[in-house]
Amino acid sequence: MAMPSVPTARAEPDPARPLGHARIVLEGIAQPLADGRFALIRAHMPAAYLGPSGWQVGETVLTALALDTAPGASVLIVGPAVCRHLEPGPLTLRLPSLGLDLPLFWPASIAVFDEGEARIGFGQSVAARKPVRPAEASSPPSLPQPEIEQRPVGGAQRLPLILAGVALTALGLAAAGWWLLRETPFLASPPSALPPPVAAPIWPDGTDGLTVAEVVAQAPDARGVLAVGLRRQAAGRHDDALVLFEVAAEASIAEAHTALARLYDPLGFIPGRPFRSPDVRQAAKHYREAERLGDAQAAARRAALRAFLEQEAAAGSGTARDALQEFWP
Numbered sequence: 001m002a003m004p005s006v007p008t009a010r011a012e013p014d015p016a017r018p019l020g021h022a023r024i025v026l027e028g029i030a031q032p033l034a035d036g037r038f039a040l041i042r043a044h045m046p047a048a049y050l051g052p053s054g055w056q057v058g059e060t061v062l063t064a065l066a067l068d069t070a071p072g073a074s075v076l077i078v079g080p081a082v083c084r085h086l087e088p089g090p091l092t093l094r095l096p097s098l099g100l101d102l103p104l105f106w107p108a109s110i111a112v113f114d115e116g117e118a119r120i121g122f123g124q125s126v127a128a129r130k131p132v133r134p135a136e137a138s139s140p141p142s143l144p145q146p147e148i149e150q151r152p153v154g155g156a157q158r159l160p161l162i163l164a165g166v167a168l169t170a171l172g173l174a175a176a177g178w179w180l181l182r183e184t185p186f187l188a189s190p191p192s193a194l195p196p197p198v199a200a201p202i203w204p205d206g207t208d209g210l211t212v213a214e215v216v217a218q219a220p221d222a223r224g225v226l227a228v229g230l231r232r233q234a235a236g237r238h239d240d241a242l243v244l245f246e247v248a249a250e251a252s253i254a255e256a257h258t259a260l261a262r263l264y265d266p267l268g269f270i271p272g273r274p275f276r277s278p279d280v281r282q283a284a285k286h287y288r289e290a291e292r293l294g295d296a297q298a299a300a301r302r303a304a305l306r307a308f309l310e311q312e313a314a315a316g317s318g319t320a321r322d323a324l325q326e327f328w329p
Helices: 155-183 212-218 222-234 238-250 254-264 280-293 298-314 318-327
Strands: 008-013 022-027 037-041 049-051 054-056 066-070 073-078 089-095 100-106 119-121
Touching: 008 100, 054 238, 212 222, 212 238, 222 238, 222 254, 238 254, 254 280, 254 298, 280 298, 280 318, 298 318
Parallel strands: none
Antiparallel strands: 008 022, 022 073, 037 049, 037 089, 049 054, 066 073, 089 100
C-alpha cells in the first residue's frame, strides 16, 4: 500500500515571466489548488508577517498573481511586490484554504530586477552600459543633513547680566500687578488667553527592552512610536525601525513618511537596512505624502529623487519613467 505523500513547497524563479517573478511549487496536495491566498512568515522576528508594504507585526494574507499547475503539483505565481521584500533563508508558507503551514526556503536565485534587465545597482544594467571615463564619473547628489545648532562661545560670560535683567523685570511686573489688583479688584482673576503648553513625554528612554508590539501598545501617541523607531534605527535594529515607522505613518505623522522614504530611496541607499535593494516607487510615494502632511525636509529630498529619476529615464529606464508619470504627473 503506497504511503500518502507529504505536502512540500519550494520556491524558484519563473522562467515564463519577467525577472522578479517567482513560482512557489506545491507538491503532495491531493487536488489542484483553487484558492490563491497565502501568507509568508519568518520566525523569531518582531515583524514576522509579510504584508503589501513589507514585513509587519500583524498577521496578513496575500493573494497570488496567478495559479498554475505542473506535473503532480500546484503553483502559486508571485511578483516583484512580494519578491522585493524577501531575503534568502527559511520561511513558513501558510495556505489558509488548506489549513497548512509548510516550510519554505527562499533561494538567492530569485532576485528583483528592473524592466527585465539584471541590474548591478539601480540604473546600471549588466549589458549595454555606456563606459564612463573618470572625468565624467559623478556620485549621487548629496542630500541635506540636519544641522546642529551652534551656540556663541561668549554666551556663558553674559549669563549673570541676563539673569540679573530677568530678575529686575520680574520684580517690576510683580509690583505693577500688585498695584493693579489693589486698585481694580475685578482683575483679581484675569482670564487666561491660552492654556499652558504641555511638555511632550520623554518616551524613548527605557523602551529598548520592549518588543515592537509592546512599544505600539504603550506609546503615548504616534510621535512616540516614531521616536522609538528612530532610536532603534540608530542602534542598528532596522527591522524594528521599519515596522514602527509604518505604524506612525499610518497615523499620518509626516516625519514617519520621510523616514520610510529614506529606507527605499536609491540616493544614499545601504543594503540590509533593512532592504537588499531600493524601491523608487515606495520612496516617491512616501516623500509625496510627507510633503503633503507638512514635513519641511521632504521637499528637498523629493526634488533630489525626481532629478535622479529624470536622469535614469533619459538613460532608458522604464521604471524611472513610470515613477515620474505616477508621482510627478
